[in-house]
Amino acid sequence: MIEFRGVSKVYDNNVKALNDINVVIERGEFVFLVGPSGAGKSTFIKMLLKEVEPSEGSIVVNGTKLEKLKRNEIPYYRRKIGMVFQDFRLIQTLNVYENVAFAMRVVGASAKEIRKRVPMVLALVGLSHKYKMFPNELSGGEQQRVSIARALVNNPQVLIADEPTGNLDPDTAKEIMALISDINKAGTTILMATHAKDIVNTMKKRVIAIEKGEIARDEEKGRYEHEN
Numbered sequence: 001m002i003e004f005r006g007v008s009k010v011y012d013n014n015v016k017a018l019n020d021i022n023v024v025i026e027r028g029e030f031v032f033l034v035g036p037s038g039a040g041k042s043t044f045i046k047m048l049l050k051e052v053e054p055s056e057g058s059i060v061v062n063g064t065k066l067e068k069l070k071r072n073e074i075p076y077y078r079r080k081i082g083m084v085f086q087d088f089r090l091i092q093t094l095n096v097y098e099n100v101a102f103a104m105r106v107v108g109a110s111a112k113e114i115r116k117r118v119p120m121v122l123a124l125v126g127l128s129h130k131y132k133m134f135p136n137e138l139s140g141g142e143q144q145r146v147s148i149a150r151a152l153v154n155n156p157q158v159l160i161a162d163e164p165t166g167n168l169d170p171d172t173a174k175e176i177m178a179l180i181s182d183i184n185k186a187g188t189t190i191l192m193a194t195h196a197k198d199i200v201n202t203m204k205k206r207v208i209a210i211e212k213g214e215i216a217r218d219e220e221k222g223r224y225e226h227e228n
């Protein structure tokens, strides 16, 4: 469902962020994207969202060649991808319910659909009882649950998580990983960029390691670091 063919990225300042990346991620896979800071992970994710254009090569997502997408088609394309960030990125002036509902409003869902779907995803992330709370009244783990609910509310085929446990204590991080794992078991493809070595080593999922813009390792049931 996600394919990079000979993808390279040279930024305007001549930094080569990615060099000839070839990779296929099938529907329903769970993939960790690891590598040191500056390796090219964010560039990889931004190209999937069509926020950054490849300098060379081609990216196909669910049969759509991203270079063929017209400007007015990009918002529709992005709706099929749920995004979760390290810093949650919730709207502070909206309560939990409204943060999630907002993601449906912007894609033009009807009031009826919103009333049905928002309580469903809040139940899924275990936050039904906190629907009236504001982000600053929630713990980090709860805020991340809201952001996961928001990412899922439009039923994306892929969930991309960029360091989703980076601001959480280890126990809370484990709970969030259990939730992401459940979402994967329900069929959503997961791509998660992370520096959380223990999480990667515990979960035994596919690991794609990027180093200096190249795929250094791509292993089923991989580990965070190369085994000697």
Ligand code: ADP
Residues within 6 Å of the ligand: 010, 011, 012, 013, 052, 053
């Ligand atoms: P593009 O090549 O995608 O058009 P730009 O070079 O115009 O990207 O930069 C986009 C943004 O990223 C700018 O705001 C720029 O300041 C910022 N930026 C520039 N260099 C770096 C860097 N090394 N790391 C992260 N961001 C950078």
Ligand code: ADP
Residues within 6 Å of the ligand: 011, 012, 013, 015, 016, 017, 035, 036, 037, 038, 039, 040, 041, 042, 043, 044
């Ligand atoms: P990672 O997410 O693994 O830390 P990035 O994809 O952010 O790596 O960065 C890869 C390389 O590209 C780095 O050398 C970074 O400085 C450079 N880079 C990232 N964004 C930009 C940009 N907008 N303009 C210029 N250089 C960039």
